[in-house]
Amino acid sequence: MNITSSSNISLPSPIQIQEQTIKALEEAIKQLVQTNTNQARTIIDLQSSNNGKDETIKSQGQTILDLQSVNREQDETIKSQGQTILALQSVNREQGETIKFQAQTILGLQSVNREQDETIKSQGQTILDLQSSNNGKDETIKEQRETILHLQSSNKAKDKTIKKQARTILRLQLANKKKNATIKCQKQTLATFQSQITELKGRLGQHSGNSSFPSSRDIGAPPKPAKTRSKRRPVGGQKGRKGVTRSLSDTPDKTVTLAAERCSCGCSLLETEVENVERRQIITIVFSPLETTEYRVERKKCPKCSRIVSAPFPDGVENTINFGVNLKVLILYLRIVLFTPYKKIEQLLNDFYGLKISPATLEKMISTASKALDSYDEEVRRYLLASPILHADETGCRVGGKRWWLHCLSTKYLTYYWIHQSRGAKAMDAMGILPYFTGILVHDFWAPYAKYKCYHAYCNAHLIRELQGIYDVFKQEWAKELKAHLKKMYKYTFRRESEDNSENQNSKMWDLKFWELIEEYERLVRQGKLVNPPPVKEEGEKGRTKNTKGWNLASRMEEHIYEVLAFFITGGQIPFTNNLVEQAIRMMKVQQKISGTFRTKQGAIHFARLRGYISTMRKQDHSVLEAVKALAGGKPILLSDLEANRMGGGCC
Numbered sequence: 001m002n003i004t005s006s007s008n009i010s011l012p013s014p015i016q017i018q019e020q021t022i023k024a025l026e027e028a029i030k031q032l033v034q035t036n037t038n039q040a041r042t043i044i045d046l047q048s049s050n051n052g053k054d055e056t057i058k059s060q061g062q063t064i065l066d067l068q069s070v071n072r073e074q075d076e077t078i079k080s081q082g083q084t085i086l087a088l089q090s091v092n093r094e095q096g097e098t099i100k101f102q103a104q105t106i107l108g109l110q111s112v113n114r115e116q117d118e119t120i121k122s123q124g125q126t127i128l129d130l131q132s133s134n135n136g137k138d139e140t141i142k143e144q145r146e147t148i149l150h151l152q153s154s155n156k157a158k159d160k161t162i163k164k165q166a167r168t169i170l171r172l173q174l175a176n177k178k179k180n181a182t183i184k185c186q187k188q189t190l191a192t193f194q195s196q197i198t199e200l201k202g203r204l205g206q207h208s209g210n211s212s213f214p215s216s217r218d219i220g221a222p223p224k225p226a227k228t229r230s231k232r233r234p235v236g237g238q239k240g241r242k243g244v245t246r247s248l249s250d251t252p253d254k255t256v257t258l259a260a261e262r263c264s265c266g267c268s269l270l271e272t273e274v275e276n277v278e279r280r281q282i283i284t285i286v287f288s289p290l291e292t293t294e295y296r297v298e299r300k301k302c303p304k305c306s307r308i309v310s311a312p313f314p315d316g317v318e319n320t321i322n323f324g325v326n327l328k329v330l331i332l333y334l335r336i337v338l339f340t341p342y343k344k345i346e347q348l349l350n351d352f353y354g355l356k357i358s359p360a361t362l363e364k365m366i367s368t369a370s371k372a373l374d375s376y377d378e379e380v381r382r383y384l385l386a387s388p389i390l391h392a393d394e395t396g397c398r399v400g401g402k403r404w405w406l407h408c409l410s411t412k413y414l415t416y417y418w419i420h421q422s423r424g425a426k427a428m429d430a431m432g433i434l435p436y437f438t439g440i441l442v443h444d445f446w447a448p449y450a451k452y453k454c455y456h457a458y459c460n461a462h463l464i465r466e467l468q469g470i471y472d473v474f475k476q477e478w479a480k481e482l483k484a485h486l487k488k489m490y491k492y493t494f495r496r497e498s499e500d501n502s503e504n505q506n507s508k509m510w511d512l513k514f515w516e517l518i519e520e521y522e523r524l525v526r527q528g529k530l531v532n533p534p535p536v537k538e539e540g541e542k543g544r545t546k547n548t549k550g551w552n553l554a555s556r557m558e559e560h561i562y563e564v565l566a567f568f569i570t571g572g573q574i575p576f577t578n579n580l581v582e583q584a585i586r587m588m589k590v591q592q593k594i595s596g597t598f599r600t601k602q603g604a605i606h607f608a609r610l611r612g613y614i615s616t617m618r619k620q621d622h623s624v625l626e627a628v629k630a631l632a633g634g635k636p637i638l639l640s641d642l643e644a645n646r647m648g649g650g651c652c
Helices: 014-077 079-118 120-204 325-337 342-353 359-371 374-385 425-431 447-451 460-474 477-499 505-509 512-531 549-559 579-595 601-619 624-632
Strands: 299-301 308-310 389-399 402-410 415-420 440-443 455-458
Touching: 014 079, 014 120, 079 120, 325 342, 325 359, 325 601, 325 624, 342 359, 359 601, 374 415, 374 601, 389 579, 389 601, 402 425, 402 579, 402 601, 415 425, 415 601, 425 447, 455 460, 460 477, 460 549, 477 512, 477 549, 512 549, 579 601, 601 624
Parallel strands: 389 440, 440 455
Antiparallel strands: 299 308, 389 402, 402 415
C-alpha cells in the first residue's frame, strides 16, 4: 500500500501502520485462505469429477474390451467378410491405443494434483490444464460414445448378417441332406440296377449246356462243346468188325413158287427139270379183321326145385360188351409205352379195324390197369427203402391247366413216380419213402432233400454246368479250371477202379495223388470265393444282401465238399452224376411234349404209376410186351416173381 504525506492530515503512528498492515495482511491472508479453500474445493470437485470420469472411462474401456472380444468372435464367425472385419479390427486397435493414452494422461493429472498441494501457482496452472484436459476428455468421451454407437450399429448389422448367413447355412444343410439322401438312393438304385443287369446277363447267357435249364428253354441252338475224337477210334464201323445181315426164315407162313415157263429165246421150259431155287422173302404186317366172340349162357329150370340155373361166364366177361386182352394190350402199349394221345388211339383203331371207342372208355381201361398195380406199388416201396443208393429228382408238369410236380426215385433196377402239387418237402413226406430212407441219396442242390437224415451225395453234372455258366457269362478262369479238375478226378477215380484189383485197391485209394487232387479242389474253390467277394452292406440298409452266383456256387462246393466228392472218396462206389433218375424223368417230359397236359389229377396219377411199372420192367431186362399182357389181364408181374439174379441183390 502507498502512503503519501500531507500537511493537513496527521500522520499515523507506526503502531497504527503496523495494525493496518496486519489487518491488510489478515485480509490478504483471509483472501488467500478463501482462495485456497476455493481452490481446494475446486481440486476436490475436479478430483471427484476426474474419478467419475475415470470410472466412466474404465467402464467404457471395459465395454470397448467386451466389444473387441465380441468383434473377435464375430470375426471368427464371418470369415467370409474378411476385409470389413480387418478394417474394424484396425479401428479397435486405434481405440485401444487412445484408451492407453488416456490412462497415461489420467496418471499425469493425478501427479499434477499432488503437486497442487505444494504450490498454489502450479495448482492454478494445473486447474487450467485439467479443465482443458477435461474438455479433451469430454470430446474423447463423445467420440467414444459415437464409436460405441457405431460399433453397436455395426454389431447389429453383423448380427443380421450372421442370422441371414445362419438361415442360408440351414437351407444349404437341408439341401445337402436332401442331396445326400438322393445320392444315397441313387447309389442304392444303381447298385440294384447293376446287380439286376449282372443277373440278366447271367440269365441271357444260360442255356441247357451251362445250367439246369431244359433244352426246351434254349433260344436257338446252344453252342456245342468242342469234342476231341481219339485217333484210335475212327468214325463208322471199326476195323475187323463183321457185318450182320438179316437171314431168311426157315419157316415162312406162306410160300409162293414162281415157275420159269419160257426162255428169252422163245423156247418153252414147262417140261424142263428145275436145277435150283433162289429164295427171297417179304416181311409184312397182316391187318386181320376184328374177332368177336359171343358167349351164350343157357338158362334151365331145375325139375326138382323149379330154380332157374345159368352157366357162369368166364373171367373178363362181366358186361354186355367187353374188350379182349389183346385189344387192351394194344391200347396200353400205345398209351403208356409210346405216349400216344387218346384221340390218336381212337383214330388208329377206327382206321385199322373200324372200331369206334370213345376217349372215356380208353381212360377207363388205363384207370383199371393202374388200380391193378396196388400190390406191385407196395412191393416197390419196400425195395426202394432197402436200397443202399437212391437217386431223386423232380420236374414240372401240367395237370388241369395248373403246374404240378412229378417226383421220381430211381435205382439201377427200379423206378417210382409220384405226382403232387408241391415241389418241396410236403410232397416228399407224402410220398412216404424219403423220411424213412437210411442209405445214400443222390440228388441236386434242391434244399428240401437236405432235411432228411440220410447220407447225401450231390450230382456233379449240375456243378459242371453251373461252372460252365460262370465262365461263359463272367469269364472267371477258376470256374473253367475247377470244371476240368472235376473231370480229372472222375477219370482218376474210374481209371483206378478199373486198374486196381481187390487186393491193393484200398491201399492205393489213399495215395499221394489222391490228396493232391483234393488240395487242388480246395484251392480252386477258395480262389472262386476271392474272385467273388460278398457285397458290403451299407449303413441303414435293411435285409440280407444278395451274393453273386459265383460266391454262392463256391460256398456250396466248399461247405459240402464231402457230398460233392462222394464219388471220389468212395472210389467210384457212388455215381458221379444223377443221370439215372434224370433219364427216368425225361420220358415224362417226352409224354408232355407228345400228349400235352393231363386233364385230371387221377389221370396223371394213373399214368405215373403205369409208367413206373414199364420203366422197372425194362431195367429188370424183362419183356415190356409180356409185362403189358400181364397187366391187361389184371395180374401184373411182381418183383418177387422175377429171378433173384436179375434183382442184383434187389436194391441198387
